[in-house]
Amino acid sequence: MPELPEVEVVRRGLAEWVEGRTIETVEIRHSRAVRAHLPGAKDFSARLLGRTIAKVNRRGKYMWLTLDDEQAVVVHLGMSGQALVQPLDAEPEKHLRIRFTFTDGQSSMHFVDQRTFGGMRVDELVETDHAEKVPVSVAHIARDPLDENFDPNLFVKKLRTKNTEVKRALLDQTLMSGVGNIYADEALWRAQIHGATDASTLKVAKAQELLRHATEVMTEALAQGGTSFDFLYVNVNGESGYFSRGLNAYGRENEPCPRCGNLIIREVFMNRSSFSCPKCQPRRKSTLTR
DNA sequence: CCTACCACCTGTAAGC
């Protein structure tokens, strides 16, 4: 599951089901799922056996299971990862990559990932601003707009210094995290900005408005359990979210724009699809210097 | 330093 709302849905589920539980067994069924753990799969398991999960945290699209003040298990879902809470006797899913059981003998945690772009690693925690600790591999990720210490003015400032297109900047997780292809298109539609607009040409007020829309659309999506087009995007109980019905542009090529009725178009940008309304979000001539 | 590109995978749907 990918963007902030979907990851937060999973984080909440894990917080409910695994916080306070002690890991009894770790089964790695596909080494690629722990490829980011450089000391290897054996070391990964060894570091987890007998450890208790204190808390489940998130920044942007990254989650981590905090073990203590020094260490955490980073969980990244990539394009197709799922974290599921399953009964002990559940049939292994086709793409089950990692399985944890706990000493209470209750349910197990399954990390399922069709495309294996996601994975887990055990990481040291390092201190960031506001005396907060994050895993080393998450330290380069900016705070997301649902983070109480997120600084809107800092984001607006960074956005406006970028010599690139605004959609590319929205997807840059070092400016603000959590936004992916769906919510970038939805925020741009709400703000009536074409994604190819030079980020540096946005007025402060327009940049603030764009940020507000990004925050609002992700908050609304979270309240609906996230966006699911299929069973790849589900919560820890395997249930889909309902926000796909709240999308105004993403995936709606040739459908009328809910605001003006013109047909939504699809364009290829950064080797992926972008959806926009040609009337509400007119493309302007770029002055990007390259 | 900054920005742009694409490889990394598996599965599905559409086109011929």
Added chain:
DNA sequence: TGCTTACAGGTGGTAG
């Protein structure tokens, strides 16, 4: 019915 091509909620490494 195949076979081929395009595409899918992300990102890290690297080339320029």
